[in-house]
Amino acid sequence: MDDRLDAAKAGDRRALARLLSSIENGELRFSEPHSEDSGWKILALTGPPGVGKSCLLDRLLHEWVDHGHRVAVLAVDPSSPRSGGALLGDRVRMSVVDDDNKKNSVYVRSVATRKTSGSVPLVVRDMAFCLLHVGWDKVVIETVGAGQSEVRCAAVADRIVLIEGPARGDGVQAEKAGLLELADAVIVNKSDLDGAQRHANELRESLHLGHEDAPEVLLVSALHGDGIAEASSMLLNLEQSTRASRARWRERLLSHHERLLLEHPEFDSLLSKIEEGLMSFDDAYAQLRNGNE
Amino acid sequence: MDQPLRIVIAKPGLDGHDRGAKVVARALRDAGHEVIYTGLRRTPEQIIETVRDEDAILLGLSSLSGAHGHLFPRICETLREHNMGDVIVFGGGIIPEDDCPPLYEAGVRAIFGPGTTSQEMVDFIATAVQRDDAGVGHGAGWYWNPSN
Numbered sequence: 281m282d283d284r285l286d287a288a289k290a291g292d293r294r295a296l297a298r299l300l301s302s303i304e305n306g307e308l309r310f311s312e313p314h315s316e317d318s319g320w321k322i323l324a325l326t327g328p329p330g331v332g333k334s335c336l337l338d339r340l341l342h343e344w345v346d347h348g349h350r351v352a353v354l355a356v357d358p359s360s361p362r363s364g365g366a367l368l369g370d371r372v373r374m375s376v377v378d379d380d381n382k383k384n385s386v387y388v389r390s391v392a393t394r395k396t397s398g399s400v401p402l403v404v405r406d407m408a409f410c411l412l413h414v415g416w417d418k419v420v421i422e423t424v425g426a427g428q429s430e431v432r433c434a435a436v437a438d439r440i441v442l443i444e445g446p447a448r449g450d451g452v453q454a455e456k457a458g459l460l461e462l463a464d465a466v467i468v469n470k471s472d473l474d475g476a477q478r479h480a481n482e483l484r485e486s487l488h489l490g491h492e493d494a495p496e497v498l499l500v501s502a503l504h505g506d507g508i509a510e511a512s513s514m515l516l517n518l519e520q521s522t523r524a525s526r527a528r529w530r531e532r533l534l535s536h537h538e539r540l541l542l543e544h545p546e547f548d549s550l551l552s553k554i555e556e557g558l559m560s561f562d563d564a565y566a567q568l569r570n571g572n573e
Numbered sequence: 574m575d576q577p578l579r580i581v582i583a584k585p586g587l588d589g590h591d592r593g594a595k596v597v598a599r600a601l602r603d604a605g606h607e608v609i610y611t612g613l614r615r616t617p618e619q620i621i622e623t624v625r626d627e628d629a630i631l632l633g634l635s636s637l638s639g640a641h642g643h644l645f646p647r648i649c650e651t652l653r654e655h656n657m658g659d660v661i662v663f664g665g666g667i668i669p670e671d672d673c674p675p676l677y678e679a680g681v682r683a684i685f686g687p688g689t690t691s692q693e694m695v696d697f698i699a700t701a702v703q704r705d706d707a708g709v710g711h712g713a714g715w716y717w718n719p720s721n
Contacts, residue, residue, distance in 0.1 A: 294657065297628035305576050364577055365602035371623065372612035378619055390627055392577070392607045 288414040293387065296414060300389055303406045306543060310409035320518060322408045322419045324400070324433040326459065327443030329425025332469040334373035336443060336502040336511075337422055341376040343512035344418075345385040352387040352416040354404050358424050359392040366392035370422060387416065393424060395542050400424070402535045405436040431462050435531040439464045439518050444483065446475035460487070462524045463495050467511055471501040493521055544568050578702065581629040583611040583620040585648060588638035593666060597633060600691035606698070617648045624652070624660055631698060634681075636666040646679035649709045653680075658710015661701050663717075665689070680709040683717035693719060 287295035302308040315321060325333050337353065344351050355370035368390035377383050393401050400423050408419040423433050433440055442463035460466070466487070468480040480499045487494040496514060500507035541547065550568060553559035582598045584591055591613055598608045609627050611620060624632050632652075634645055645664055652660050664676065665685035673684050683697045697717045701707040706715050 294625050294628075294655075297626055301579070301628045359577075359607075360602060363603050363605045365605045366577070366607045367598055367602045368607060368609045368627075371609060371627075377622070377626075383622070387626060390607075390609050394577075 285414070296387070296411075297389070299410055299414075300407050303410060304391065304394075304403055306403070308406075310406045310413060312409055313413045315412075319516070320418070320438040320520070321412055322405075322421065322437045323439045323441060323515070323518070324421045324423055324437035325441050325443060326423040326426045326430070326433050328445070331425075331443050331445035332502045333422055333425070333443050334370045336467065336469055336500065336508075337420060338374050338376055339502050339505065339508045340420075340512050340515065341374070341386055342379075342382065343508060344516065345376065345382045347512075347516070349516075350385045350415070350417045352389070352408075352411040352419045353422060354389055354391050354407055354411075354419065355422045356391045356393060356400055356404065356424050359394050364394070368392060387411070396535075396538065400433045400436050402435065402539045408436065426459065431459055431527065431531055432535060434462050434524070434528045435535040439520055441515060441518070442466045444468045444479060445470045446473045446479050462527055464518055464521045465495045465515065466497045468497065468499050469502050471499045471506055472504055493523065495521055541568050577605055577607045578631060578698065579607045579609065579627060579629045580631040580633060580698075581609045581611060581620070581624050581627060582633045582635065583615055583623070584613050584635050585615055585617060585620055585644045586636065586638055586640045587614060588636055588640070589613055590637040591635070593637065594633075594635040597635070597665065597685075597691075597694065600694065601633075601698075604691070604695045604698075617644065617651050620648060621651050621655060621657070625655065625657065629660070630702065631661045631663070634662065634664045636664070636668070639667070641666065641668050642672055642675065645676050645681055649680040652709045659708040661707045662709045663694075663697065663701075677716040678713045680712055682707055682715065 284295045284299050288299055303310065325337055327333055341351055357366055357368045357370060359366040371388055371390055374388050376386050377388055391404060396402065400421060404421055408421065411419050421437055440463050442459055444466060445468065466483055468476050470476050476499060480497050484497045498507060498511050498514060500511050550564040554561055554564050580601055582594050584594055598610050601608045609623065609629060611623055634648065636644060641664065649662055652658065662681050663683040664681050668684050668686060676684060682701055685694060704715060
């Protein structure tokens with residue numbers, strides 16, 4: 281493992297990819313590397329399916345690499361709860377990895393959610409630490425297309441950016457509780473389509489009601505590039521909002537608990553026993569909890 | 574299966590027909606594997622970089638344009654040059670029977686034409702990952718032949 285770590289630090293991408301697989305398979309852990317720099321290290325891009333998270337991220341990567349940053353991406357897609365398999369397709373949108381002048385400053389890794397619930401498995405945090413450890417400046421986590429109450433990304437990232445799009449419902453949707461309350465910034469994509477400006481206005485109104493440090497709401501078009509330069513520099517300098525620190529810690533506690541249960545060696549066999557009626561749910565749960573104490 | 578296998582499904586060259594590649598990707602997903610699809614018109618270098626960065630152990634190449642005789646061996650050779658000889662390469666698409674022997678020579682371990690069942694591909698993968706001579710680095714040698 282030390283050999284692989286040294287090789288990864290020296291720029292061997294295959295060694296890095298193998299290290300990340302070991303973390304994903306639960307064989308290896310990484311803790312948060314020490315940093316002097318006050319800016320963010322791990323940013324989550326989240327939002328509903330189809331709002332253009334991958335396309336927007338591709339645009340942002342082009343900008344950030346032009347400004348001299350080295351950025352790694354962990355692109356999360358869902359695993360099938362039935363087969364355990366996954367189709368990981370975020371990479372298709374990443375033109376930056378095909379650009380000969382930029383590809384050495386970008387690393388893209390697709391990650392399946394595997395057994396975890398929610399939009400980001402907790403191992404992604406260790407994977408991000410590993411990437412920082414071997415010399416990447418920043419890590420962006422692109423979550424699974426997430427619904428209103430999907431706030432698990434707060435457990436893994438320093439900053440949360442919510443991507444929205446037009447035709448996402450009327451003004452009442454913007455008033456609803458959930459992900460919107462945790463975001464450090466909101467970007468409304470597809471400004472080239474009708475309704476994007478109106479949706480951005482509704483979000484701004486909603487966010488400014490009652491909060492001093494409301495997150496900024498920007499309007500962009502990842503398709504045409506409008507607003508991308510502004511979004512890129514705003515995100516680079518993004519501060520963590522103070523509104524949601526309790527909620528962030530709450531998510532971190534919950535996801536650690538889930539990880540403990542999932543990593544219990546008997547998890548799969550207990551699950552089968554419940555399914556086959558050989559064990560009651562309460563007994564199985566008690567055994568899972570006892571195993572960790 | 575302990576951990577899902579990571580498999581890249583790629584479309585090399587100037588070929589816009591990806592229905593087959595998508596069906597294969599879907600079938601392998603349903604068999605419990607993690608499939609990374611590259612999208613259309615990739616160069617051999619782009620495909621190899623994807624396999625490297627994604628830590629895939631298998632690479633499936635789809636070609637319906639007639640360029641398989643050039644592209645598949647080139648990809649096998651580039652994998653070996655990049656010290657990635659443990660990657661297992663298989664192919665599919667419209668590939669005439671006479672074209673298969675040189676591809677096997679180059680290190681491709683299976684060629685799946687029209688009419689192949691998903692189960693056969695799944696069986697090939699299960700067999701190939703158990704063998705220690707299936708990586709492209711072993712050159713000519715074993716290949717999948719369901720009839721024997």
